[in-house]
Amino acid sequence: MSTYILPMLVFGAAGLAAGVLLTVCSKIFEVKTDERIEAVNEALPQINCGACGFAGCSDYAKAVVVNGVPTNMCKPGGAESSKKISAIMGIEEMKSEPQVAVVLCGGTCENAEDKFIFDGVSSCKAANLYYNGSKSCAYGCLGFGDCAKVCPENAIHIENGVARVNKARCIGCGLCAKVCPDKLIVLRSVSNTVDVRCSSKAPGKVVRGVCKTGCIGCKICEKKCRFGAIHVEDNLARIDYDKCTSCGACAEACPAKAISVCSPQK
Helix, strand or coil, rough: CCHHHHHHHHHHHHHHHHHHHHHHHHHHHHCCCCCHHHHHHHHHCCCCCCCCCEEEEEEEEEHHHHCCCCCCCCCHHHHHHHHHHHHHHHCCCCCCCCEEEEECCCCCCCCCCCCCCCCCCCCHHHHHCCCCCCCCCCCCCCCCCCHHHHHHCCCCEEEEEEEEEEECCCCCCCHHHHCCCCCEEEEEECCCCCEEECCCCCCHHHHHHCCCCCCCCCCCHHHHCCCCEEEEEECCEEECCCCCCCCCHHHCCCCCCCEEECCCCC
């Protein structure tokens, strides 16, 4: 009987000693974790979109607590997350204006024709590899909805061949902008309501031949703007939102109707 009992006792004692030793070591070498990191992480929307410049919500939370980065960098969380995080850190709230995604293309089925029928993989990325896609405009939205597939809020859809954003649902995470192969989607503040719905850098004569509402670089918008907020660069009108007052004078004067003024929620 002792043949079995003695080894069992030895192994039991060794296991108990090892357990005690591990417990002691864990207490001695314990790495203290700032509880605020978890609290900040819980105040974030957990979309892990990377719009803040960090790999995910947990990395941003750690950067806020350890490195003191601003508390208002979470675009999807907006003012609500900024307020909570500032309270956790015990600092004054940093203001954060919500942002929305905007598709800089007006090349609908009626405005921009296809140059061929693409019957490959239903993806903008795949279509773009084949002669820059099937659209007659090489800079236009391909309309296969890669952006819509990654949107966590179902805020973007393909309408009449072009991606359109429901600004009331958009949280400004920027995931749609990241997957667009032609970089036609940008983020801007909700308070700005004027957009140049074109991304073509082609000369005006070329644009006229492929899209009815493309920017032709005529610079009429420049001349009409009293605030110096819009300029034509590389044949394309671009808006300086720091100067733009959303008065709409440029949109009214644009002969190609490439500039639009919209409601913040539409």
